[in-house]
Amino acid sequence: MSAAEERAAPVAYISPRRRSRRIANALRGEAAQGLLLVSPTFLYALVLLAAPLALVLLLSFWTQNYLEIDRTFTLANYREAWTDPLYRLLMLRSLAISGIVTVLTVILAFPIAYFVAFHVKRNRALWLFLITIPFWTSYLLRVFLWKVILGYNGVLNSALIWLGLIEEPLTFILYDVNAVILTLTHAWAPFAILPIYVxxxxxxxxxxxxxxxxxxxxxxxxxxxxxxxxxxxxxAAALIVFIPTVGDYVTPRLVGGSDGLMIANIIQVQFGKANDAPLGAALSVSSMAIVAAISLMLLLVGRRIGGASR
Amino acid sequence: MNAPLIALDRVEKRFGAFTALHGVSAEIREGEFFSLLGPSGCGKTTLLRCIAGFEQPTGGEIRIDGGSMEGVPANRRPTNMVFQSYAIFPHLDVAQNVGYGLRRLGLKREEAARRVEEALAMVDLAGYGARPSGKLSGGQRQRVALARALVMRPRVLLLDEPLSALDKKLREQMQAELRRLQRAVGITFILVTHDQEEALIMSDRIAVMFDGRIAQVADSETLYRRPVSRRVAAFIGVMNFLEARVSAASGSGIEAEIEGLGRVALRAEQAPGGAAGALSAGVRPELLSLLWPGESAERTAEGVVEDVVYYGYMTDFAVRLDGMARPLTVSMRNAAGRRAPAKGERVRVGWSTESVVLLA
Incomplete structure (x- = not known):
């Protein structure tokens, strides 16, 4: 039991007869109840988010020596992360893909949100419910689905050949950047529709x-x-889509081929096959910093456009 | 008399199975302050929205300046509206709100700014241009909405219950100000309100509406003194209703037997809805008076005071006249040196035949 819970428990279960004391303690009691309420979430965030982040941050300043880790402080990982052309290319490509996905998602989501908000008079809840249907299947399955649709002998190519529109299967639609953009845009659309609808x-x-x-x-x-x-x-929609897609590695891994690889894939390689966790950590921290900076800029720009007088 | 600016010709509006307007006809003159008055749900707001172009009539025709408004969208009509909620754009400041419609007119920047400043001065908001709209009080928002519409110099200004959200003091102040403003700019105003007092104070003419129909169109005094039906009479101010029976009616006069008041000879205009179906007589409380010994009146009746309600500047007496089942209300101004009769006292009530109106 945390300190907050220990303090809160007697106040939370106070009997009605001791009302006056309760009122006297109201301020303390409410604060304690508040802490009690947030403590599970807080603990969760601490153990599963803050601690790993701190670990990654620490790791990024260390060095991998084959099997053990050298814990002397160094900036060498960051130097490599920011100067190696490969990492720079992957980072820029990730930002470009996410940027395009974000723009496409928002542009596609807006008319749907607009339609539901302004033209659906009855059963609005049903419409919103239908929009979330793609989420009933796992993300992985949806990505595989696109593989089936876009593949060399996939649904799209077979259909186009059957229609006589093409003779050879199209190859630019799978295992490259286009496939990554298409898959991510489809996967994130509902996330963009809901905030715009609201x-x-x-x-x-x-x-x-x-x-x-x-x-x-x-x-x-x-x-x-x-x-x-x-x-x-x-x-809100743009941020919800942009922030997680920069770091996506499942989609580029499955449908991206080698041209469609993104920064998260190389981070995974560093932690795995390459056995250089500190460099992977430095890449992670760097991309987090870049995404945070871009998101902040978006927020500031949006505030100037949207709410001058609020 | 000025030419009609707006002609409503059997305007009908149906929403599915519900008919909001049953073929409403009226003419509104140039430069007039015209009110649509009625209880909520009577169709007055629907009629206003039809004139503005936010609703399309399902029948009949609206003409403004002689031109049919059929198929003309709201943004191309020579009308501007002050919304009940004021509809101030939250993302724009006061000057941007007021100047919103000017951008389309293609004015030079200085000319537009001058007109915005002028409009703000007209509503006593000079110097408020840079204020963010979120920081305005209710009264100020109302003025901004008014300035935003007036700056367009419309042929007709439409006001949808513009004062209903304000507190009583501010509302009374704005009533006077709106009236003054309308006289100053000379624009035709059409005001929708459910407040009969507001309509009486401000309007040149009033259309009283019930259930999607216009019951009567008249100036304030005619509406108050000569309502055409019992329903209109009950809606405008307070009216005592007495049972009445018409015993003789000719072109020049009517003879009626009125409960508690006896046999009365009336002029034809005292039955504005016609004498044929008249079943009751109405007398306004302030047109009845309690007589002191020595005072006289054209006609008198006697009765007992059953209740006294004191309002400060006046007092209402509930007086049951001899031979009547229910009491009448008599309103008296509280004047110096007059003792108000108490409950249970016998009093003489003075009235004149001129004050009586026969109603269906």
Missing amino acids: ALSRIDRSLLEAAEDLGDGPLRRFFRVTLPLAMPGVL
Whole structure:
């Protein structure tokens, strides 16, 4: 039992007869209850998130000597991570793929969210429920599915050949960057739809009527009122998609071929086959820092566009 | 009299099986302050939204300046609206809100800025341009909404219950200000309200609506003094209703037997809805008076005070006239040197035949 729980327990189970004492302790009691409530999550985060992160950070300053680790402080791993052209290429490619996936996902998600928010009058919950259906199967299965669809003898190629549109199977659709982008975009679409839907459905309809009343046609109205007010949702969607896709390694591994490899794949190699955990750690920390910096920038830019007066 | 600016010609609006407007016809004149008054659900807001272009009538026609509005979207109509919720754009500051519609007119930047400043000054918000819209009070938001519509110099300004969200003091102040503003700019105003007092104070003419139909269109005084039906009379102010029986009616006059008041000879205009179906007579409480010994009136009746309600500047007496089952309300201004009769006292009630209106 944590210190917080020990302090909280007697207050939480106080009998009604001791109400007055309880009121006297209310402030302390509420704070303690709050701690009690967050403590499982907090412990979980501490053990499974903060501790491993700290370990990775430490590891990145050490050196691998075949079987044991040399624990003298060094920046050599970072030097290698930031200067080796291979890592730079993979990092830039990861950012480019995630960037494209993010843009595509948001662009594809927006009309769906817009439709549900503005044109579905009944059964809105059902629509949202249907949108989440792809999540009922595992992520891995969905990636394999794309392999089946996009493969050399896959569904798409067979169909196109059968239709007589092509004679030889297309090869640029599997085991390269395009396949990674396609698969990730499909996998993350629902994550983007929901925050945009929430932002859109919160817009007061009279604001849209006011814009129309003041002379705006549908297109102008969209760009002057709807989009700026949906900006927080669009931004949330972008971050939700961008942050995890940069570090994705399952999709590039399965459908990316060698042209589609991303930074996470090389990190995995460092921790595994290459047996250089410190270099892998340095690469991880570096890519985390880069993603964090880009996300912060996105947030700041979005805040300037979306909420000047809020 | 000015030419009609807006013609409503048997405007009908159905939502599925529900009919919100049953063929409403009316004419609204240039420069007029016109109110649509009625209880909630009577169709007044639907009618306003049809004029604005947010709803399409399912029948009939709306003409503005002689031109049919059929198929004309809201953004191409010479109307502007002040919304009940004000609909201030939260992502724009005050000046951007007010200048929102000007961008489409292709004005020069300085000209647009000048017109925004002018409009803000008109609603007493000069210098508020850079204020973020989230930091405005309810009254200020209302003024911004008003300025945003007025800056467009519309042919018609539509106001959808613009004052209902304000507290009483502020509402009264804004009523006077809206009236002043309307006179100053000369734009036709159409106001939707459920507050009969607000309509009476502000309007040149009022259309009273019930159940998707206009019951009466008249100026404030006519509406108050000569309502065409019992329903209108009950909705506007307070009215005493007495059973009545028409014994003789001719082109020049009507003779009626009224409960508690006796036989009365009335002029034809005192039955604005027609004498034929008249079943009750109405008398406003303030047109009845309690008489002191020595005072006289055109007609008198006697009764007993059953209740007294004191309002400060006036007092309501519930007086049961001899031969009546229910009491009447008599409103008296509290004047110096007059003792108010107490509960149970016998009093004389003075009235004049002119104050009586016959209703269906």
